[in-house]
Amino acid sequence: MLGRHEPVLTVGTFLTPPAENPKSQKDGEDPRVWSREEVGEARPVQIVAADEGEHSFSLQEAALERLLLQEHLEGLHVVVVSVAGAFRKGKSFLLDFMLRYMYRQSSTSWMGGEDEPLTGFTWRGGCERETTGILAWSDVFVVERPDGGRVALLLMDTQGAFDSQSTVRDCATLFALSTMTSSVQVYNLSQNVQEDDLQHLQLFTEYGRLAMEEVSEKPFQTLMFLIRDWSYPYEHPYGLEGGRSFLEKRLQVSVGAPLKRNQHEELQNVRKHIHSCFSSIGCFLLPHPGLRVATHPQFDGRLRDINEEFKKELENLIPTLLSPENLVEKEIGGSKVTCRDLLHYFKAYMKIYQGEELPHPKSMLQATAEANNLAAVAGAKDLYTKSMEQVCGGDKPYISPAELERRHAELRLASVRHFRSVKKMGSEDFCRRYQEQLEAELGEAYASFSKHNDGKNIFHAARTPATLLALILLLYVVSMVTGFLGVGSVAALCNLVMGAALTALCVWAYVKYSGEFREVGGVIDQVAETLWEQVRLITVWTWSSAIIGRSSHLGFILTGVRCFQLSHRAGNAAEPAGPAA
Numbered sequence: 001m002l003g004r005h006e007p008v009l010t011v012g013t014f015l016t017p018p019a020e021n022p023k024s025q026k027d028g029e030d031p032r033v034w035s036r037e038e039v040g041e042a043r044p045v046q047i048v049a050a051d052e053g054e055h056s057f058s059l060q061e062a063a064l065e066r067l068l069l070q071e072h073l074e075g076l077h078v079v080v081v082s083v084a085g086a087f088r089k090g091k092s093f094l095l096d097f098m099l100r101y102m103y104r105q106s107s108t109s110w111m112g113g114e115d116e117p118l119t120g121f122t123w124r125g126g127c128e129r130e131t132t133g134i135l136a137w138s139d140v141f142v143v144e145r146p147d148g149g150r151v152a153l154l155l156m157d158t159q160g161a162f163d164s165q166s167t168v169r170d171c172a173t174l175f176a177l178s179t180m181t182s183s184v185q186v187y188n189l190s191q192n193v194q195e196d197d198l199q200h201l202q203l204f205t206e207y208g209r210l211a212m213e214e215v216s217e218k219p220f221q222t223l224m225f226l227i228r229d230w231s232y233p234y235e236h237p238y239g240l241e242g243g244r245s246f247l248e249k250r251l252q253v254s255v256g257a258p259l260k261r262n263q264h265e266e267l268q269n270v271r272k273h274i275h276s277c278f279s280s281i282g283c284f285l286l287p288h289p290g291l292r293v294a295t296h297p298q299f300d301g302r303l304r305d306i307n308e309e310f311k312k313e314l315e316n317l318i319p320t321l322l323s324p325e326n327l328v329e330k331e332i333g334g335s336k337v338t339c340r341d342l343l344h345y346f347k348a349y350m351k352i353y354q355g356e357e358l359p360h361p362k363s364m365l366q367a368t369a370e371a372n373n374l375a376a377v378a379g380a381k382d383l384y385t386k387s388m389e390q391v392c393g394g395d396k397p398y399i400s401p402a403e404l405e406r407r408h409a410e411l412r413l414a415s416v417r418h419f420r421s422v423k424k425m426g427s428e429d430f431c432r433r434y435q436e437q438l439e440a441e442l443g444e445a446y447a448s449f450s451k452h453n454d455g456k457n458i459f460h461a462a463r464t465p466a467t468l469l470a471l472i473l474l475l476y477v478v479s480m481v482t483g484f485l486g487v488g489s490v491a492a493l494c495n496l497v498m499g500a501a502l503t504a505l506c507v508w509a510y511v512k513y514s515g516e517f518r519e520v521g522g523v524i525d526q527v528a529e530t531l532w533e534q535v536r537l538i539t540v541w542t543w544s545s546a547i548i549g550r551s552s553h554l555g556f557i558l559t560g561v562r563c564f565q566l567s568h569r570a571g572n573a574a575e576p577a578g579p580a581a
Contacts (some may be wrong), residue, residue: 047132085188096120243283369426
């Protein structure tokens, strides 16, 4: 069992330190070992791109699939930590300390050396925005929980809100999307929680309120208010406890209490809405990092330039969010989400932001139900595919078509039962459409398995060359006979077709040997298959006709014999009647 703050990471290590950071070695750390992040291999990846001209967003599906569908993440539940808020408030700066914590758990101090620049998500000083869209770190960390379970951790950085180039819709879309897909949303604010901050939060989480009209669970999970540059430690001390007492007072909903006797209904509704949207709400008060951090143009994140009080509180904040025992796994509809499921949810949620208008009521519910059903379809199909691989996979011998069809029917029913047993959102009719989609996909998968199984049949594989050789032999015999009889035109035609068949046989052999021109090989197989079927049908018809003819002839003979027997009996019965007369 691992000790506190010691997650197991899938991040590799390297033995060659980067030359540009000779002073970055920390006390107690092996000077030969450097993480992927330190040698510059890991990087931020754009998963949601912003089109500034159209004020729209697009999902970078290929990049997201590369992140979430890695083999070592298969089946792991996912933890998504996202940082959102106004632009130029230090979100990327904070995330880079999260990265440093995740990469350096085994060292004496994860904060690093005093002269070490801060790297990771791109950040800089100044008044213009830096991040656009949504970025994710290219390393998805695998963390071992205290109970022995393993989860995948994804860190996301979002475009800052309220810059001069973004509309309210842009801000609402990005904040809502990051909140919908994250298990912990860090709401990054400066100096205080003002009423407009709460109103913006209400607007951005309106999708959650809409979804709650149809489902009982709260739509979002954990919201962490992070108050930067806190200037009132004499009222509420820095850290988590001071933040708790401050937020409890700020989000209090009271009617008629002395301190809140003038609280308007609108203010009450804002606070009720926020409480109704999140399962857990916390707050952390962080001091100012120092004037050099805020004003020096060459500041690059070195700890020596940061105030000691800020560093002290930062050492408490990051483990509060990322230590193994504090990680919050992503849940939707009461079910934990895997990395593969998260990909489906991203795709479904992005669909509701493709138009010019914000989604109508229930749009989030419909998108969630769609993603939920798609995830169930994917899981059921995966169960079928793995089971069929055990029956007729690449390393399995040929199985008879009848037995393969029987096993397909059994596994198909098991897959559909699995789909029905998964807890899904949406009405019965809505889910039935996805069950029909699953059944159609299973039919396509069975056809593929059937063709693959036929390819293992040596007689099936030899059908094309056997057909072509038989055709060549037949044409050769016909050519010889017609040539002998003096019918030269027929003999020439037979020779021409025989040459074409011989050429086709040579081309087919080359295709099978080299793997090139597979389309041509497929055409030759289809022609040979057609000839084979025609010959088979003609043969069956000929034998059937012969059997029917023989049966008719035998029936005629039996009928004659029967008639003779009857007439003979009639004659014998008439002979005694003569003398009596």
